[in-house]
Amino acid sequence: MKGSQTFPKSHPNLTMKETEIERIIKLGRKLGWIRKRLSHILGLRISTPWGSDSFSFKLNGKHLVLSSDQAVEKVHFDFEFMTPEEVGERALRCAISDIIATATYPGFALFNISGKDSRVIEKIGDGVIACADKIGVKLIGGDISKSDIYSLSFFVGGFSSFKPISRFGAKPGYHIHITGTVGDSALALAVLKQKGRKYAEKHIPYALEKFLKPPLRTSICRIRKNIKFSADSSDGPLRTVEWICAVNGVSAEFFPERMPFSDEFLRYAPLFFRDPQSVSATWGDDYEIVFGVKESDFLSMRKFGEVIGIILSPYDVKNAKRKNYPFKKIKSFSGEDVFVFFTLRKVREFTFEHF
The missing domain is CATH 3.90.650.10 (PurM-like C-terminal domain)
Structure with a gap:
């Protein structure tokens, strides 16, 4: 899930010292991705350049596509408007979207959750499980913790026989x-x-x-x-x-x-x-x-x-x-x-x- 839902009815957003794109480009430079233009990692060929919705590399003749996402209470969801089960399903769907954007079918996910009430956590988990079963994603693990607000995070992946599509590739006339x-x-x-x-x-x-x-x-x-x-x-x-x-x-x-x-x-x-x-x-x-x-x-x-x-x-x-x-x-x-x-x-x- 990619954003806060603090919605102003009629006011444009406040001026930021840096745009989101500028902040992420700065991070890419700090990590060396932009300057070095790395083509391999751990001896494996990178399929998707840094700066896309997901990261992928070639493994045993196929492309492994990976992405992560999170959802935080009062930022991405609110129980005033949604049931715990709906929170779980929505969060997983949002996480999977980055994999689908590469024209790859999602295959598996790791799921982490934290919150105050174990009963609410279980209901959120039920929503995640039902959604995963519906769309054919295998939940392979995760973690549970206690916190004052509810928070979900996913690490999702899928395999593709074709090179994953990314943000890169735009040319004049397209x-x-x-x-x-x-x-x-x-x-x-x-x-x-x-x-x-x-x-x-x-x-x-x-x-x-x-x-x-x-x-x-x-x-x-x-x-x-x-x-x-x-x-x-x-x-x-x-x-x-x-x-x-x-x-x-x-x-x-x-x-x-x-x-x-x-x-x-x-x-x-x-x-x-x-x-x-x-x-x-x-x-x-x-x-x-x-x-x-x-x-x-x-x-x-x-x-x-x-x-x-x-x-x-x-x-x-x-x-x-x-x-x-x-x-x-x-x-x-x-x-x-x-x-x-x-x-x-x-x-x-x-x-x-x-x-």
């Missing part, structure tokens, strides 16, 4: 797609906080279901040959595109006006948000997959996901600046400036932070 509707989880959370669970169940059942049980878009496994890069959109579509630009050293044009919306979001979002389009583009927790394909493939790929952007060439960047398109500037892994342009208007950004 079209950026997203697998499903956005903004639903933001709507569900706002409704739960302001109107309660019964109202949400009656009026926004689709959005509530998507919030409680994030989708696992395994359909991208069927089109892996066409996909050039991918990442889950748990941090929001815009930030996901920013990440892709940062790791590849490319710029992009982002289309917030083309975001796919559910009927519930179109009907109810204006009642809860002053700027629904910006919320849908920058708020996370929808767990759709953002993926890129060649221009020659984008029409056939639209049935798997709406086009929300395009990777730009240096000429395109100069042209966009000349036309005074609004943009957001970010730093690439190499330290160079790259840009995300907006054809119509720059969206407002809302608080959604890992830490």
Whole structure:
């Protein structure tokens, strides 16, 4: 799960000294991944470069894909709106999303949990077990501890016969797609906080279901040959595109006006948000997959996901600046400036932070 759900109704996020991308790039430099560009670890060939949703390496002819995730009470979930079983299922689904984003089927997970009441811990565990059985993930171990708040963490993995897809691989002209509707989880959370669970169940059942049980878009496994890069959109579509630009050293044009919306979001979002389009583009927790394909493939790929952007060439960047398109500037892994342009208007950004 990739973010705090302290949701401001109408205020943009506070100015940070460093963006999340800048903080993670700094960590990558400290660890030596960015400077050394390591290709092997412990004698095994690395399949996925540092900076992706997961880490993978080749083992006995297959690629082992690994990722970790956590969920913390009052940051990622609240028992006021969710049952313990729902907390468990949601946390596991969120953790698995990073594996699926590589076009790999998840296979196993380690599960750690801490909290105050053993009965609540057991119910959360029941939710995790039921979800794991449903989606075919084997729980192979973990740990239990006592703490004042409830916290879950997962270490998940899967094997692939194909090289896992990552955030890397974006080139000028590639079209950026997203697998499903956005903004639903933001709507569900706002409704739960302001109107309660019964109202949400009656009026926004689709959005509530998507919030409680994030989708696992395994359909991208069927089109892996066409996909050039991918990442889950748990941090929001815009930030996901920013990440892709940062790791590849490319710029992009982002289309917030083309975001796919559910009927519930179109009907109810204006009642809860002053700027629904910006919320849908920058708020996370929808767990759709953002993926890129060649221009020659984008029409056939639209049935798997709406086009929300395009990777730009240096000429395109100069042209966009000349036309005074609004943009957001970010730093690439190499330290160079790259840009995300907006054809119509720059969206407002809302608080959604890992830490």
